Amino acid sequence: MSSRTAEGPQEHDVTIDGRSVRVRDAGDPDGAPIVYFHGTPGSRLDVGFGDGAATQAGVRVISFDRPGYGRSSPAAYDLESVARDALQIATDLGVDRFAALGWSGGGPFALATAAYGGDRVSAVGVAGGLAPPQEMPGGTDAFTPEDQRALSYLPDDPSGAALAFREANQGTLQLLLSARNDDADARWIDWMWGQTDPTVVADPALRTALRTVLDEGLRQGPTGVCWDNVAWGGPWGFALTEVRARAHLWYGEDDQMVPPANGRWLAAQLPQAALTSYADEGHLTPMRHWAEMMRALTA
Template sequence: MRFHAADGRVLQAWVGGDPDGCPVAVLHGCPDTRHVAMTGDAAARATGVRLVCVNRPGYGASTPHASTNASVADDLAGVVDELGHDRFAVLGMSVGGGYAVACAARHPDRVAALGLVATQPPGTREEAPEELETEIAPEFLRWRARVDPDDPDDDALCARWLSALPAADAALLAGRTPSEVAASVREALADPSGYLRDATTMSRPWAHGPELVRCPARAWFGELDERARAADAAALLAGFAGVRVTVRPATTHLATLVGHWPEVLATLRDLSG
């Protein structure tokens, strides 16, 4: 599906789950896209949740843009409004957590609950985003070349992608066809600008701190997650009022969400009232 931001930019989205259910808007990780929400479709239908995920600028068909935590939050709120929902929960996966916090902070009368899954604490770099992007780009582009998202061979691209994931995370995607995995990788990496904007944004402090969040908040971490360590939870969660934290035993990064969709969605549904 395609929507439009207030300034006319295209926003590519996926909407699934129960069309009459409690709306939960997912802010995907990096590099990732709306495809991560698709893995929760069955759980969303079973738990009475309408699942929404919007590609950030530069991912898939979403227009590249010098996005910020605030602009992404407002884009998402606009899409949910177009879908006819006044109130909704937000779920930030990994890098998406900072954007989810911004959405809850900027739209306190609309965001009913906040979930953070495998989210890293705010960054500390103070340089301008453009300066950070120049620093990050060479290494990212070398890695992208190894992944080779332009390869038309779905099987080969899928194999390269899965081989780079922890075994537990790769196993969770085994139920998807090579063409589905390849489509997700291409959508995430065809345009480098999406990743680069995310990487610079996560390197800097959040523009909206947790002290601005008024809704109930929950956080989930994986014990074996090296990208968002449970040991760093204190730095991430400082300032939230009464956030409840769950650490999944023997769980890696992607598995913290994809392996536990039903419990995460049911929690946000119940917190949303």
């Protein structure tokens, strides 16, 4: 099953439809494989903090940058195309069956991979991930009128939707880029998660990991962020009933970025779902429960 024998994380580029996709291969090269989908914004480095735990647990973690993130070529994409990329990457690495895991904005991509991958996906995990906003009651309440206008381009003009989203959110996107380039103390980490995830942001190693993930994910600018919002903000293109793999859902009850109502709704829609809620935790649950999540997905 494994094509990797070297110790330590390995990185390489895979060519898919003429695009270069940067792949990271970490943990135990002979271990049970998990294909990981990063957040919005994020990168293949998202769960690098857990490399040692993965090796110890006998788990192989394969992650990759979506188009326009990190070191992957920019391109238009949707949930299905990223799922197809993941399946192709797994094939190229000699991996037949695997678990899929998405954190935050990566959650919808993990679910899509389970839907399109069929029996190749043994289990799927979502940590603080969105439910389909167009389907979940109240799912679009947080959308601004400008965001609604951007998504009105779908499904016919996804490129127009991505451009409209970028224009509507120039201020927020510029703040993200400014945090990447100018905030040497990474104070944005405290602003975003200081109240909901204090034990995580107080850990120097995890704080460095968060900074590294953002720096790498936004090295090409905010294009990937815009396409993520297009991919999961509009119609998903598949039904949750098509996700036949067992699903594990993890949510912090204090999460202000993706409220736990998303997890409760997903748990009610997915054919096989187990929901775990963490009291007094927010959006950074994988940084406290990584070993637990790996065990559940590879059991």
